[in-house]
Amino acid sequence: EIQIMATTVKSRFPLLLFLGIIFLASVCVTYANYDEGSETRVPGQRERGRQEGEKEEKRHGEWRPSYEKEEDEEEKQKYRYQREKKEQKEVQPGRERWEREEDEEQVDEEWRGSQRREDPEERARLRHREERTKRDRRHQREGEEEERSSESQEQRNPFLFKSNKFLTLFENENGHIRRLQRFDKRSDLFENLQNYRLVEYRAKPHTIFLPQHIDADLILVVLNGKAILTVLSPNDRNSYNLERGDTIKIPAGTTSYLVNQDDEEDLRVVDFVIPVNRPGKFEAFGLSENKNQYLRGFSKNILEASLNTKYETIEKVLLEEQEKKPQQLRDRKRTQQGEERDAIIKVSREQIEELRKLAKSSSKKSLPSEFEPFNLRSxxxxxxxxxxxxxxxxxxxxxxxxxxxxxxxxxxxxxxxxxxxxxxxxxxxxxxxxxxxxxxxxxxxxxxxxxxxxxxxxxxxxxxxxxxxxxxxxxxxxxxxxxxxxxxxxxxxxxxxxxxxxxxxxxxxxxxxxxxxxxxxxxxxxxxxxxxxxxxxxxxxxxxxxxxxxxxxxxxxxxxxxxxxxxxxxxxxxx
Structure with a gap:
């Protein structure tokens, strides 16, 4: 009987061997498909995965809270995005690292965006942000249309200079100085205006335009506010209380300074400028610490001989050596135009009161002298x-x-x-x-x-x-x-x-x-x-x-x- 069984097994051995080979091949194919759809795992991770899978099988069919289902769905989304990133790296291995990082950030942002949209509060914030963006774009378009309209007006009308044709020469938190473009650059019609310029000044309350002189004759008109103007000559000094409509001529080379003495109102002044050196061009020379301070330009020997004082004292008292100042302070005193911030500075109420005591009012009844102001409306x-x-x-x-x-x-x-x-x-x-x-x-x-x-x-x-x-x-x-x-x-x-x-x-x-x-x-x-x-x-x-x-x-x-x-x-x- 044993011999008969051995003979039977021996005769069927090829069939059993063939079935075994088919079984092993199917197992290999299944394992390969599974490994292709999953991330590489270390042996410990495989074991933990097997245990978690067994736990999931045990929980199958039990009731689960909705938030757990949402978490699972979220995990699935994360898994899909990670797989997409991996496939993208494999498909495009030659791309630069920064390009791949940008794509990854975009995918992550898309995923986070999809999650935010499910939150009602976040949806409201997104809607508000979109409305604000649309509003800003609309205002920008309106501003561009208005600017195009202004440019169109100027193209049709060479006699018109819109307010945006003023170039800002200086600006800080206390005020600004602006100059209109040259008249003769617009049209040959204004060739006779080559040597005339227009400059506008604005200053906040309790501020001062520090002393300077300009190589041009000035006709100054107060447009708005109240000011104290001090005009210096070699042997004299005159201060005037100025108000709206007051006008005064300041001869070329005259050192002067202007204070806004009002507590609330901005001071606005316009200068009609007639240069004396070069047609249409003029320069301001200041005494305050900035790049135009002309005292700094002289050599040490000239300064010491002129003031009969050692240069160290002159530097400390008049020049305020910049190299000894903290870098932070110097940086803070720079403006966008590259000038110092001290062209227009704050002044105390006590200092204004002291300046006001010496100031005279503009001529309203008597005829003005050669250097005194007069009022247009007087x-x-x-x-x-x-x-x-x-x-x-x-x-x-x-x-x-x-x-x-x-x-x-x-x-x-x-x-x-x-x-x-x-x-x-x-x-x-x-x-x-x-x-x-x-x-x-x-x-x-x-x-x-x-x-x-x-x-x-x-x-x-x-x-x-x-x-x-x-x-x-x-x-x-x-x-x-x-x-x-x-x-x-x-x-x-x-x-x-x-x-x-x-x-x-x-x-x-x-x-x-x-x-x-x-x-x-x-x-x-x-x-x-x-x-x-x-x-x-x-x-x-x-x-x-x-x-x-x-x-x-x-x-x-x-x-x-x-x-x-x-x-x-x-x-x-x-x-």
Whole structure:
């Protein structure tokens, strides 16, 4: 019997061997698939995994809390992301390490983002952040559109300089100094303005612009606030209390300093600058510790001989050697423009009171001397009615400060909804600064006026209207002989500087007084205009106001009832 069994086993041995080989092959394939989908584990980790698997099998079918299911789902998501990162590394082994790290950070951020979106509070925060981002982008677009609109205005109107054309020369927490771009760089029309510049100063309450002198004549006008201006000469010192509208000439090379003595209001000042060394270029030389302190430029021997003192003492008292100061303090005193922060500094109330004791008020009744300030609003206005006022100081004998410069200074106030009637200056080129308010300006010139004289034969002499929407800080150039009209959408305050002011005359084109057209004799009116002299006179007399009037006519005439004429075409250019 045993022999029979042995014979049977022996005969079936090939079959058993074949089945064994198939079994081993299937086991190997299964193990390979399992190992491909899992991370490499050390033997200890395999054992712990086996034990955890046995525990999971025991828990299978039992009730589990929802948060445990969420944790398992979260673990699965983590596992999937990790596997994706591993596969990405294997597929792209040649990529730079920093590139792979960026991809990993992006995947992690996507995973964290998906988890945050499931939190209601986080969703609310994300929604608020998205709304804020949209709002910021909208404001940015609006600002860019406004800037493009300003640039478009300037391209269409070479006479307009928007407020963003001021370059910041100095700025810190106490104030700033800004200079307008050169006039002659904009257009050949302003070639005669090559040697004139405009500078604006702003200072916080209880601050001082430290002593300096400039190689240029200055005409200073206080736009807003209260100041103490001290002007030094070799044997004298004069201090003045200045307020809005006060004007003073500071001759080139005069050392001066300016204090904002007000407790609450910012001080705003504008300088009309006439350089004496180089056309259109000027420099400020300061006595305070900055890169422009001219005392620091002299050699030790010159300083010791001039002051009859050892250099160490001079350095300690006047120069404040920077090398001995802490680096942190020097860094803190730098601005974005590379200047020192001490061009405008704080001043104590006690120091202001001491300076105020020696200061005189600007001349309001008596005629000013050559160096004393005068107030634009202290005298009777040139023109005044319920719609507006114009104050003007001209280079006459009673204002000797302006005689040698041949410059006039004016202040124009136009009430909301009013109009300064069309007019032109006979000789003066006016630089007009918008101090406060908003309005509209229309200036008449000739088309292609900027072309060279050689092209004059080909030029079109048709009248062209240049329009400008006025805002605070804007500057407009009004050439001599160019008619202009200004309307106010809010109370408008303008400050003007007129060049070639001597014997200048302002000629109005409408209004009951100072109307140059009304002075034309009747026979010449009939030769000049298509209408009769009676019709022209009647048209002119429709405006009962002078110089300033309402921006809206009292009654509108039908276009069919009046004939087109050169007079009406000139007047209609302003409407």
């Amino acid at each position: 005298h009777k206005p040139e023109y005044s009615n319920k719609f507006g006022k114009l104050f003007e100081i001209t280079p006459e004998k009673k204002y000797p400060q302006l005689q040698d410069l041949d410059i006039l200074v004016s202040c124009v106030e136009i009430n909301k909804g009013a109009l300064m009637l069309p007019h032109y200056n006979s000789r003066a080129i006016v630089v007009l600064l918008v101090n406060e308010g908003k309005g509209n300006l229309e200036l008449l010139g000739l088309k292609n006026e900027q072309q060279e004289r050689e092209d004059r034969k080909e030029r079109n002499n048709e009248v062209q209207r240049y329009e400008a929407r006025l805002s605070p800080g804007d500057v407009v150039i009004i050439p001599a002989g160019h008619p202009v009209a200004i309307s106010a959408s809010s109370n408008l305050n303008l400050v003007g500087f007129g060049i070639n002011a001597e014997n200048n005359q302002r000629n109005f084109l409408s209004g009951s007084d100072d109307n140059v057209i009304s002075q034309i004799e009747n026979p010449v009116k009939e030769l000049t205009f298509p209408g009769s002299s009676q019709e022209v006179n009647r048209l002119i007399k429709n405006q009962k106001q002078s110089h300033f009037a309402s921006a809206e006519p009292e009654q509108k005439e039908e276009e069919s009832q009046r004939k087109r004429s050169p007079l009406s075409s000139v007047l209609d250019s302003f409407y």
